[in-house]
Amino acid sequence: MTDKASSPAPANPYLVLGAAIVLPGSGHVLLGVPTRGLQFLFFMVILGWVTTKVAAPDAGFVGRHAGGFLIYALSILDAYKIARIRYTQWAHGDRRSDDGAAGGVEPHT
Known part of the structure; x- marks a missing residue:
């Protein structure tokens, strides 16, 4: 049985968000x-490069690298989501293992 006293606190979600940004x-x-x-x-660099090859010649910097910026935004959201889930599970003393169940909902059997 795990509780807040025996398990170390996970990283603060806002610290993770700031670092990811x-x-x-x-x-x-x-x-x-x-x-x-x-x-x-890796995918940020690859899609940024691909976007430079297919973008219009008069596109701005963001337009030329839009694929990379898209993956950058997704990586920020992903890191924050993982940190928030871990922190919430720790704060509420969730005893289930981190099996990847979305939203803390157990699958129906």
Whole structure:
């Protein structure tokens, strides 16, 4: 049986959010899933590069790299979501393992 006293507090979701905004992938590193952060970074670079090849010649900087910015925004949201779920589970003393059930809802059997 785990409770708040015996398990260490997870990273603060706002700290993870700030880190993810400042440096792409760093929020995932703080959460202990650096591979996921590296995957987001990889796809950010690839889609940013692809967008530069298909964008109109008169497009601005954001327009030329829109694919990379899209993945950047998704990585920020993903890191914050993971941190928020972990923090809420810790705060409420959730005893279930982190099996990836969305929203803390157990699947029907």
